[in-house]
Amino acid sequence: MEFIRVCAVTDIPEGAQKIVQVGVHKVALFHFENKITAIGNACLHKAGPLGLGKVEHKYEGLYVTCPWHGWEYNIQTGAAPPGYKDQQSLYEVKVEGDDVLVSTQPVKKAHRELHDLKIIEDLVKLDYLTTPDSKNILGISTTNMNDGLPRYSTSEAALELALAYAAEKHGASTKMLKLRELGFRACEGYYSQHMNACTWPCSITEMQPDDGMTQVYRDMILWADVVLVSTPIRWGNASSLYFKMAERLNCVQNQITLKDRVLIKNKVASFIITGGQDNIQQVAGQMMVFFTDLGFTFPPFSFLGWSRGWTAEDMDKNIMQFKQSEYIKRTAKEMVDNCMETLSQIKHVHTENIKAPKPHKEDSFSSGVINPDMNV
Numbered sequence: 209m210e211f212i213r214v215c216a217v218t219d220i221p222e223g224a225q226k227i228v229q230v231g232v233h234k235v236a237l238f239h240f241e242n243k244i245t246a247i248g249n250a251c252l253h254k255a256g257p258l259g260l261g262k263v264e265h266k267y268e269g270l271y272v273t274c275p276w277h278g279w280e281y282n283i284q285t286g287a288a289p290p291g292y293k294d295q296q297s298l299y300e301v302k303v304e305g306d307d308v309l310v311s312t313q314p315v316k317k318a319h320r321e322l323h324d325l326k327i328i329e330d331l332v333k334l335d336y337l338t339t340p341d342s343k344n345i346l347g348i349s350t351t352n353m354n355d356g357l358p359r360y361s362t363s364e365a366a367l368e369l370a371l372a373y374a375a376e377k378h379g380a381s382t383k384m385l386k387l388r389e390l391g392f393r394a395c396e397g398y399y400s401q402h403m404n405a406c407t408w409p410c411s412i413t414e415m416q417p418d419d420g421m422t423q424v425y426r427d428m429i430l431w432a433d434v435v436l437v438s439t440p441i442r443w444g445n446a447s448s449l450y451f452k453m454a455e456r457l458n459c460v461q462n463q464i465t466l467k468d469r470v471l472i473k474n475k476v477a478s479f480i481i482t483g484g485q486d487n488i489q490q491v492a493g494q495m496m497v498f499f500t501d502l503g504f505t506f507p508p509f510s511f512l513g514w515s516r517g518w519t520a521e522d523m524d525k526n527i528m529q530f531k532q533s534e535y536i537k538r539t540a541k542e543m544v545d546n547c548m549e550t551l552s553q554i555k556h557v558h559t560e561n562i563k564a565p566k567p568h569k570e571d572s573f574s575s576g577v578i579n580p581d582m583n584v
């Protein structure tokens with residue numbers, strides 16, 4: 209077997225780890241318990257850098273945890289934890305004098321098992337449920353409240369009005385998601401390590417398919433033709449639950465950067481924004497920027513707003529006036545009519561002709577710069 213010198217022994221003292229180049233492969237070297245061992249650096253999941261992972265005693269062995277999404281490998285055998293059959297490539301290591309040598313070929317080859325993603329297979333395969341004739345209207349209510357102490361929500365009430373009208377007047381299929389009932393994790397920022405670490409379906413969804421965002425992805429990406437998002441105004445912005453959902457939609461937009469793949473096609477969005485005081489236009493602008501970046505189309509006049517001005521601290525009267533408002537009843541319907549008219553037009557758009565003028569990874573000013581720790 210051939211060996212190649214990768215570093216000096218002094219470069220990797222007890223308790224250290226290091227990523228080295230062996231031919232065309234990157235290899236993660238570990239020096240723990242007086243033994244230097246080497247496994248492939250590219251995690252079998254999405255090629256995260258194992259050499260940057262944390263090494264700990266677990267499962268009666270020494271395991272490294274991938275810093276991207278937590279897959280684990282025994283640093284002495286390359287094996288996955290008990291119960292998993294994945295095998296990371298394992299290299300032989302020799303120490304000669306002050307030199308650390310690694311075999312040029314793995315003594316155990318990498319092998320990745322098929323992992324059961326059946327629960328989210330429709331998302332993986334993008335099994336769209338829309339048809340040329342479908343009229344599927346998804347309402348997403350982003351207001352938060354204590355379900356043990358339910359209260360009247362102006363934004364949700366307007367959304368209910370709009371959905372009822374869409375079903376009655378346009379024969380649409382309607383669905384309402386209330387984010388507060390879904391119980392979903394906040395984005396954990398995998399993208400900030402590497403664009404490939406932010407996956408579709410979302411990394412969190414892969415790890416925890418019963419996370420509440422699975423329902424949002426399924427209904428928004430696969431089922432809906434029209435998405436109506438309602439939000440209260442909280443300190444001049446959309447609700448915190450709206451932003452929690454928006455951050456988890458980074459994986460949808462990231463597919464454009466990674467694969468030039470637009471997941472949202474021929475879909476219309478509009479917004480319901482209500483507050484006791486003001487800032488409707490700022491909230492609408494922020495939401496529209498995000499939703500257009502996902503690929504949604506807007507009808508003209510794509511939001512309904514309600515507020516009573518800066519001095520309107522008497523919130524009890526806000527609800528009273530909202531319930532009596534003919535303006536709300538009328539504009540909720542007009543917004544739906546605008547969405548349906550726009551939908552009937554965009555159903556005929558050839559989406560293959562629509563380009564996403566977004567940066568691709570090769571557009572970065574540093575795309576030619578190599579990060580020695582990364583595998584991709």
Ligand code: FES
Nearest residue numbers: 251253254256274
């Ligand atoms: S767990 Fe390693 S890349 Fe996902």
